[in-house]
Amino acid sequence: MPTKRDRIAEDTTAQRLLNLAFIFNTTTRPLTTDEIILDTDLGYGSGNRESDVRKFRRDRQKLAEQGFEIVCADGDGDAENEASSWVLDRGRTFATAGIITRDDASILADAIDEYLSASLTPLRVPLTRARTKILELVCAGNEAGQAADTSAPRDTTQQTMLDIVWLAFSLRRKLTFSYTNGRGEHSRRAVAVYGIFSHEGATYIVGLDDAAQAVRTFRVDRMDRALRPGARYEIPASFDIHAYLFLPFDFGDGEAVEASFRFPGDFLPENLTPITHGRGALTRAADGSLIWTITVRDLDAAAALALGHARDGMRPAAPAELVARWNALIEKAVADHVAR
Amino acid sequence: MSHDSRVASGLLLLEALAAAPVMRVPRERARTLLGCSDAELESYAALLSTLADREGGGRAIVEVDERDVILQGDAAALRPVRLDLGESLALAHVLGTLNIDSAVAARVAEALLHRDRVGDDAASEPLIATTTSYGACYQVLSEAIEDGARCRIAYRAHDEATAAPRLVDPYRIVATPEAVYLIAWNVEKDAERRYRLDRIERVELTDNSVVPHAWQAASPASSLGAQGTLATVACTADCAAQLTWAGIAGARPAPDDPETTLVDVYVGSERWLFDEVLASAGAVRITAPADMVRRFVSYAKGLRA
Numbered sequence: 001m002p003t004k005r006d007r008i009a010e011d012t013t014a015q016r017l018l019n020l021a022f023i024f025n026t027t028t029r030p031l032t033t034d035e036i037i038l039d040t041d042l043g044y045g046s047g048n049r050e051s052d053v054r055k056f057r058r059d060r061q062k063l064a065e066q067g068f069e070i071v072c073a074d075g076d077g078d079a080e081n082e083a084s085s086w087v088l089d090r091g092r093t094f095a096t097a098g099i100i101t102r103d104d105a106s107i108l109a110d111a112i113d114e115y116l117s118a119s120l121t122p123l124r125v126p127l128t129r130a131r132t133k134i135l136e137l138v139c140a141g142n143e144a145g146q147a148a149d150t151s152a153p154r155d156t157t158q159q160t161m162l163d164i165v166w167l168a169f170s171l172r173r174k175l176t177f178s179y180t181n182g183r184g185e186h187s188r189r190a191v192a193v194y195g196i197f198s199h200e201g202a203t204y205i206v207g208l209d210d211a212a213q214a215v216r217t218f219r220v221d222r223m224d225r226a227l228r229p230g231a232r233y234e235i236p237a238s239f240d241i242h243a244y245l246f247l248p249f250d251f252g253d254g255e256a257v258e259a260s261f262r263f264p265g266d267f268l269p270e271n272l273t274p275i276t277h278g279r280g281a282l283t284r285a286a287d288g289s290l291i292w293t294i295t296v297r298d299l300d301a302a303a304a305l306a307l308g309h310a311r312d313g314m315r316p317a318a319p320a321e322l323v324a325r326w327n328a329l330i331e332k333a334v335a336d337h338v339a340r
Numbered sequence: 341m342s343h344d345s346r347v348a349s350g351l352l353l354l355e356a357l358a359a360a361p362v363m364r365v366p367r368e369r370a371r372t373l374l375g376c377s378d379a380e381l382e383s384y385a386a387l388l389s390t391l392a393d394r395e396g397g398g399r400a401i402v403e404v405d406e407r408d409v410i411l412q413g414d415a416a417a418l419r420p421v422r423l424d425l426g427e428s429l430a431l432a433h434v435l436g437t438l439n440i441d442s443a444v445a446a447r448v449a450e451a452l453l454h455r456d457r458v459g460d461d462a463a464s465e466p467l468i469a470t471t472t473s474y475g476a477c478y479q480v481l482s483e484a485i486e487d488g489a490r491c492r493i494a495y496r497a498h499d500e501a502t503a504a505p506r507l508v509d510p511y512r513i514v515a516t517p518e519a520v521y522l523i524a525w526n527v528e529k530d531a532e533r534r535y536r537l538d539r540i541e542r543v544e545l546t547d548n549s550v551v552p553h554a555w556q557a558a559s560p561a562s563s564l565g566a567q568g569t570l571a572t573v574a575c576t577a578d579c580a581a582q583l584t585w586a587g588i589a590g591a592r593p594a595p596d597d598p599e600t601t602l603v604d605v606y607v608g609s610e611r612w613l614f615d616e617v618l619a620s621a622g623a624v625r626i627t628a629p630a631d632m633v634r635r636f637v638s639y640a641k642g643l644r645a
Binding site for chain 2: 101
């Protein structure tokens, strides 16, 4: 039985793709479709022209996903006849040296290290690669190869699942996995992952769930037994993950109402993110205070959220029912403490 | 492992070799970069050594000796490829989350991000998010730590209505799942302190350098235990089990009511505890010390709208 090591060296698909990249990187002239698809050494030349044309098209797409862009040199990117010729689009493919400074690279490497040290994250692989490229671009030397210094706790099982989630998301391939929800119920899910967010150390995916035929949120540490990424999908252009960063007042049977809260005007909007999660609208009132407006389903939970940040000057502004719930919670707390 | 992953790793290794001095990368560094074993690294070298351009005569020769992975000749030298879309999304998310300077973000976009992202706001990312806040001052604090510069920060403590100045020697930034902190020496108090980044409103670097301190870099729980005030709250056992407060020192059944659990907790800020109790909607009640209960009632009444 071949070992994993052998499978790498004998992976003819990887070999064909890498060779295609190698040839287009070294050649000084455009290569025609026929020069590629008739080349048996390159891994084409099956004798079925249409099949080889399709294979070449798929290979270009695969390399483009890796950032390696082979484009038609004849002006019309869709032309694919024997006369078409192809070149590596070096401007789109290669990073541009001389723009990022050494200070920039240092800032970016530190920022990535900082981010990766916070908790396990699906961004480990892409950020480690980004860090390496930043340093390669600026410090052609040993620094470039230095691995990110992250001190996040290591849980290899969990990190493996996070890496699988990232792979499916980055390739836009459906992810199939076993899931145990908060009530302990097990199910098999196939999800087109639209977005990823982290909250208090846990990672969540948001995507179109085949079973529900609706966008759902799943917690990654409740997922296991993921299969290889499946069918391709597109992420709707209007999708914004911030709409799915849940707040305590999202869950309730009540009718959705628009509520607003007031903050002191000297608050930096960036510093309100832990409260607002970047959702709703933040505007400045005539008196300089900040007004946060957002849709609420549970007014009691909304009033409780505001009370949880009362020391920072957060106050309910509207509707009147929200203010009434705020007062009711205060009266209850006072009564609980005075009566005893 | 997919073909795509192997292609990505192969390209990554060629880029790293081309960027390295005399095109040699230590084996360990190469393994870390590819996330592979020693045997797999040798197999990647074998895979890359099959690459050849029949027309031009060029071929890749990648060797692995006892210490290094070596690229022979220039034929397979690969300039750094731009980040792919996924890597670009991830980096843009970090730029935005850490509020990295927009000029730096713009240079990154121009030089390195996938071309489909150039022209966008480089730090605007609608597909990845986190609720962890690094505040508005991460970058300047990071630079101050790097440079060893004493800083004046404007900090909004839990018990203070507005931000107040602190003169600090910054030491390091520590992220926890709940929040990100600056560990620094408060020069006026001559003591180590933790400052939540999302409560720092302004940072100014002074002309002075930091001086050596006896750093403890204590956890929030240790800091609260050493400096906080001990309070006791009452709640149900289920509620007590869900409390995630850093300063919890212990829990026990109430002597006169087995349905109630008493939780001892060190708090650095009374107002923080008061807000937690108010937000619990009656689930948590302060029982001791008595004067804290009185202050809570007064505080709560003052919040009536």
